[in-house]
Amino acid sequence: MAWRTRFAPAPTGYLHLGHVLNAIHVWGIARAHGGEVLLRIEDHDRSRCRGEYETALREDLDWLGFVPDLGYQPPAITAHNDTPSPYRQSDNAARYTAALAALTAQDLTYVCTCTRRDVARAAPHPSGAEPRYPGTCRQAHHPESATRARRVRMAHGTEIFEDRYRGMVQQTPAEQCGDVLVRDRHGHWTYQFAVVVDDMAHDIDVVIRGDDLLDSTGRQLRLAALLGRERPITWWHHPLIMHPDGRKLSKAYHDTSIRERRAAGTPAAALLGEAAWRGGLLPEARDLTIDELPALFAAGR
Numbered sequence: 001m002a003w004r005t006r007f008a009p010a011p012t013g014y015l016h017l018g019h020v021l022n023a024i025h026v027w028g029i030a031r032a033h034g035g036e037v038l039l040r041i042e043d044h045d046r047s048r049c050r051g052e053y054e055t056a057l058r059e060d061l062d063w064l065g066f067v068p069d070l071g072y073q074p075p076a077i078t079a080h081n082d083t084p085s086p087y088r089q090s091d092n093a094a095r096y097t098a099a100l101a102a103l104t105a106q107d108l109t110y111v112c113t114c115t116r117r118d119v120a121r122a123a124p125h126p127s128g129a130e131p132r133y134p135g136t137c138r139q140a141h142h143p144e145s146a147t148r149a150r151r152v153r154m155a156h157g158t159e160i161f162e163d164r165y166r167g168m169v170q171q172t173p174a175e176q177c178g179d180v181l182v183r184d185r186h187g188h189w190t191y192q193f194a195v196v197v198d199d200m201a202h203d204i205d206v207v208i209r210g211d212d213l214l215d216s217t218g219r220q221l222r223l224a225a226l227l228g229r230e231r232p233i234t235w236w237h238h239p240l241i242m243h244p245d246g247r248k249l250s251k252a253y254h255d256t257s258i259r260e261r262r263a264a265g266t267p268a269a270a271l272l273g274e275a276a277w278r279g280g281l282l283p284e285a286r287d288l289t290i291d292e293l294p295a296l297f298a299a300g301r
């Protein structure tokens, strides 16, 4: 049976070159080593996700030649964003509710009334660094009705995992982030929780993503263990495309989207080649076709 990985974009903007680099890793590694690719729409953040971005990302993937083996259906098959899908997070609240209930049954969750500002104030941290939740509400026993926000207790201890790019990694979630927020006060499921529940529900064996998410891996492993995950995960955290000034590409900075490049006449093969080169997979920029991706990952990696 083939192992399974996933491409899991959030439709909060148009795809940019950084997404293309991630897709190159995901499809390239899967095609080189006998894996299948599942497409999942990670629209857990209802305040930032838009249907038009979801439609656009499906079209852009199609145009670039990234065809998923399963999961979210490409636009030619599912025409409407309002068709519910097990592979779109906003359609799967019941799955997250059940997972939260499983943790609550083990007495691992609590009601948290802290705002972001409360957390920042209680746990001063350098700008850009991650705030650690200091556990303010841990023993407060707020009633369920106080707010929809829930946290999961992170016991002390070290998570150790092997990353195919980074080698052995050790993380201590209780010290890094403290108790993990799984649902916010608006009732939105958080990235950290939804991704763990979905990777279990979708039988994901291999996670291939940018190394900006490396710090999240220990807490995700911990959450998965609390939820009873037994299937091991192989991790690949690849380097990102950076700007010369050191910041990463981002929708928030209006980095040029794939759609704009496409509208300006750039061919798909040129964009694939540019992403692979800027991500360190090619010694220089050149046209690269989808069929060539496995060769980038064939040897040893």
Ligand code: GLU
Residues within 6 Å of the ligand: 008, 009, 010, 042, 195, 208, 209, 213
């Ligand atoms: N949805 C996340 C993103 O767009 C990726 C999730 C993951 O790969 O774990 O950054």
